[in-house]
Amino acid sequence: MVSPHPLVSLLAILLLALTLASGLIWFERRLLAWWQDRYGPNRVGPFGLLQVLADMIKIFAKEDWVPPFADKVAFILAPAIIVVTVLLSFAVLPFAPGVIVSDLNIALLFFLAMSSLGVYSIVLAGWSSDNKYSLLGGMRAAAQMLSYEVFMGLSLMGVVLLAGTFSLNGIVRAQRHLWFIVPQFAGFLLFFIAGLAETRRLPFDLPEAESELVAGFHSEYSGMKFGMFFVGEYLGITLISAMIAILFFGGWLGPGLPPLLWFFLKLFCFLSLFILMRAALPRPRFDQLMAWAWKLLLPLALLNLLVTGALVLAFLPRR
Amino acid sequence: MFGIVRTIWDVFRHGFQPRVTRQYPEQPAYLPPRWRGRIILSRDPDGGERCVACYLCAIVCPVDCIALQATEDAAGRRYPEFFRINFSRCIFCGYCEDACPTYAIQLTPDFEMSEFRRQNLVYEKEDLLISGPGKYPGYNFWRVAGVKIGGKDKGESENEAPPADLRQLLP
Ligand code: SF4
Numbered sequence A: 001m002v003s004p005h006p007l008v009s010l011l012a013i014l015l016l017a018l019t020l021a022s023g024l025i026w027f028e029r030r031l032l033a034w035w036q037d038r039y040g041p042n043r044v045g046p047f048g049l050l051q052v053l054a055d056m057i058k059i060f061a062k063e064d065w066v067p068p069f070a071d072k073v074a075f076i077l078a079p080a081i082i083v084v085t086v087l088l089s090f091a092v093l094p095f096a097p098g099v100i101v102s103d104l105n106i107a108l109l110f111f112l113a114m115s116s117l118g119v120y121s122i123v124l125a126g127w128s129s130d131n132k133y134s135l136l137g138g139m140r141a142a143a144q145m146l147s148y149e150v151f152m153g154l155s156l157m158g159v160v161l162l163a164g165t166f167s168l169n170g171i172v173r174a175q176r177h178l179w180f181i182v183p184q185f186a187g188f189l190l191f192f193i194a195g196l197a198e199t200r201r202l203p204f205d206l207p208e209a210e211s212e213l214v215a216g217f218h219s220e221y222s223g224m225k226f227g228m229f230f231v232g233e234y235l236g237i238t239l240i241s242a243m244i245a246i247l248f249f250g251g252w253l254g255p256g257l258p259p260l261l262w263f264f265l266k267l268f269c270f271l272s273l274f275i276l277m278r279a280a281l282p283r284p285r286f287d288q289l290m291a292w293a294w295k296l297l298l299p300l301a302l303l304n305l306l307v308t309g310a311l312v313l314a315f316l317p318r319r
Numbered sequence B: 001m002f003g004i005v006r007t008i009w010d011v012f013r014h015g016f017q018p019r020v021t022r023q024y025p026e027q028p029a030y031l032p033p034r035w036r037g038r039i040i041l042s043r044d045p046d047g048g049e050r051c052v053a054c055y056l057c058a059i060v061c062p063v064d065c066i067a068l069q070a071t072e073d074a075a076g077r078r079y080p081e082f083f084r085i086n087f088s089r090c091i092f093c094g095y096c097e098d099a100c101p102t103y104a105i106q107l108t109p110d111f112e113m114s115e116f117r118r119q120n121l122v123y124e125k126e127d128l129l130i131s132g133p134g135k136y137p138g139y140n141f142w143r144v145a146g147v148k149i150g151g152k153d154k155g156e157s158e159n160e161a162p163p164a165d166l167r168q169l170l171p
């Protein structure tokens, strides 16, 4: 397969990621409805697909209000940060052999760094809104995302040990014979939970927590700034799903079908899993959330790393 | 822990169960004959207006959405000069139908009255009057009421005895 020019990949991936993120809103609503014995949006266009477009037009027509009491610069910057950081991570994702913007040799670290930067968006949004609910949401986000960041990185180290590289391309290639889900099942579970918390998805949507905090950190946002948070959230889900597919399920590898198709097939499975979590699980209390992160999941991640390290040392040939 | 997995599985299985949503305009809902919907004014079997403009419906209406003005024709029959229902206020409680002594005002199984302009929800007598007797075929208030109108004297109503001659009853 001839690999396209990186610039072509860049434009294609940018376009694809944004379309996917907005299409995901429709996908999520339909899927949630399906699991709740309803239909969901099915009126606008074929299968209600144009619903997203209608919502987009609506949100663009809304008044874009900046509260007079807000810290203007941070308030306007916050929604941009989340979209930018998540989109930057897409640069290192290998969609198929050659279809990648930049094959960094530390791609995994880059991804972790970018997802940590995403916290700033939420915290700044909560802080600059000058609203107690926003501030509470921002505080929760900071605590939640920082503590889940810790073992998110640790849970991936098992994969790095097995693959012997930080490059995502290399990690996919290392799974030619065996997907890492088999030796790293615990790592997968930990990463999935951390991914849920990182993207602030239900059941870990405590920074938003509509039932207690109005809309959490984005209570004061309206119009397209609010839309940016949404796009950022859905981009984040897409990113984490893609990461799961790449790190644990062999990325584009698969028999028969073309690699790109395999990748998207896996991607959609995990997107659906994210949405299923939302349909099925209630939100935990905040102290429970923190207790799980530090008292249960972090030790588990360390244990996983320890055992993997020992086994790799004992059985795998030195590289 | 097992409970969480079990919940997720149960929710997943719900995808394969029939949906409860009814696709409304394509699959219309069943409305029983006694459904309380759009209000009509009926006519008696002879084609005359049943309403005798007694104001009972207007008085009983909890939201005051009926307005009418009584008048009388040459034969002495009372009828409403105008009869107006503001459907943007009507709560379809059906009290007016209960109060009506002549079965004139009736609620029907129809609720699809959407309008773009609120003003269009004010129905005049021409909009309310239907051509038939509605739920009570055969009933004609003027034929059974012992009221004297043009063409019908006292004692000429159905099941009505002729008026007693007071002098005949003297002991
Ligand atoms: S149905 Fe109730 S609210 Fe409507 S006009 Fe009759 S009495 Fe009034």
Ligand code: SF4
Residues within 6 Å of the ligand: B050, B051, B052, B053, B054, B055, B056, B057, B058, B068, B096, B099, B100, B101, B102, B103, B104, B105
């Ligand atoms: S509709 Fe019935 S209750 Fe109302 S004024 Fe006419 S006769 Fe009286």
